[in-house]
Amino acid sequence: MRVVAATATGGPEVLRVVEWPDPVAGPGQVLVRVGGAGVNPADLGARAGFIPGGPIPPPIVLGWDFAGEVVAVGDEVTDLRPGDRIAGMIPWYLTRGAGGAYAELVAADRDWVVPIPDTLDLAAAATIGLNALTARQALELMTLEPGTTVLVTGASGGVGGFAAELAVRAGHRVVAVASHDDEEWVRGLGVAEVLPRSADLAGVGPFPAVLDAVPLGPPATVAVADGGTLVTTRPTPPLDPARGVRQHVIMIQLRQPMLTELVAEVAAGRLRTRVAKTLPLTEAEQAHRLAEAGGTRGKIVLVP
Template identity: 40%
Template sequence: MRALVYDPAAPHRLSLGQAPDPEPTPRQALVEVAAVSFNYGEIAFRPADGRPGHVSGWDAAGVVVRPAADGSGPPAGTPVVTFGWSGAWAELRAVDTDELAVVPDGVDLGTAAALPVAGVTALQAVRLLGSLVGRRVLVTGASGGVGRYAVQLAARAGASVVASVGSPARGEGLRELGAAEIVVGPAAMAGRVHGVVDNVGGQQLAEAFNRLADGGVVQAVGMASREPTLIDFEEARTRVDRGRLETFNLATPLGDDLAYLVGLLARGELDAQVGWRGPWERALEAADALVGRRVAGKAVLDLRG
């Protein structure tokens, strides 16, 4: 089958080549992939010591061609959106049946492919902020994949959302998604917030932490800045009475959360925010745009025209 494979000599260590078909375990369905999406983490942090020919990729959507042998999961012919820690970027994907969701009629598979890691990360991180009704929440890196979902989901949960972006242009469209305020970096934000979804790390994480209201919490999701964070807790204690900083990691299996999000998509209550879409032959262009901060939301690649 064709696949985007690990290629140590290629830009982003990624090239379109050939790989053996996957062999599903009894609890896995085999899916013919129609579209995949790229996440910052799997492009920017590709290892230097990967195995040539390895098929990476977390997010894919397609149609079940062989149901799981153990009887779990949907039958052949069902459109699904899928997650796994590898194997997405290929014509065929074997996927655990608790890591997929059925795609309802009317939802395009390319749009659904934008959901898994970014959408479920945003959902789980917003959930960990606790009740948000009438509260103020800051999302850093709000222009990106996780950020654009987090803005929508926090606003939906009743929060007044402050969206932090790198420039005014990167904030375009965020008010339409539910942001009450847009700021260029957390330092530009006036006042305090109950919760933070931080996708950027570095200095922005330190600044966001210092803006917590009493009892507030930061979910440290990512480090798109690639900068470590230095927090002076002695200074922080003079500014924040009681605040928590929690490391976040996506919790799996995520099939139930994915089903919730794809349901929102189907009802028009969530926008997948696909900011770049093209054929997978243009994968390197998509990867460049993503790490170059030129994608508003998600980058989606179609396997077939």
């Protein structure tokens, strides 16, 4: 099969389409023909050598999120069969690159995938796992009281967009920071107020809860109220203990029941996601260049 491998540590130019042995479905696994693989900031970071637990010697196959069709099932898998459509996520924090989603075929553990209805486009389904799970679990870390005002940075992006929607649905008042010219889409998520990315957050807070999904770093930390909660998607320097701010870094966990629920919400139209562009697997280098440049409205998805 063809895969996209990072053949060295570096920029998008290190990505190459190479032949890789076809995987097989082992016990408790399903073999999936990939119909879409999401391009995420975590993929860009892994390509550049920023991987939890330390670097991995290349070549490595990138890609967390994927959707596709079951080709075969291994022993002990009784509830899926060839032809079923699924979406899932490869937990890179566990596998550390031992087979990524930038491939024509993926052998995935059964608890990494969930069925999806025929009405859900495969490219859209490939945007859900990493982003929606991160958003949901970030909000859980906040343990918010009903009606709390929450500041969400990066609400134009995958994690921030899902987080804004989920917080609104939970009954919270959301102030969202949006990219330039993307305010209308973010406003459509039901948020109470949309701020431009150029806004001085120190002048509009303080907020009892802040999710820095970009992350902006210090510009977001000044927006959290003393005694409040700050959740970030990357480690940030500790704040002055006298402020009493509870700081958390979200470390995603692949929870299958939660993923099942989130996929159902997207399929039913109750959660919104968007695909900015689909590109052939062979154009992964271009996909990474576009993702790094920013300004895309939605996720980039590779289609083998």
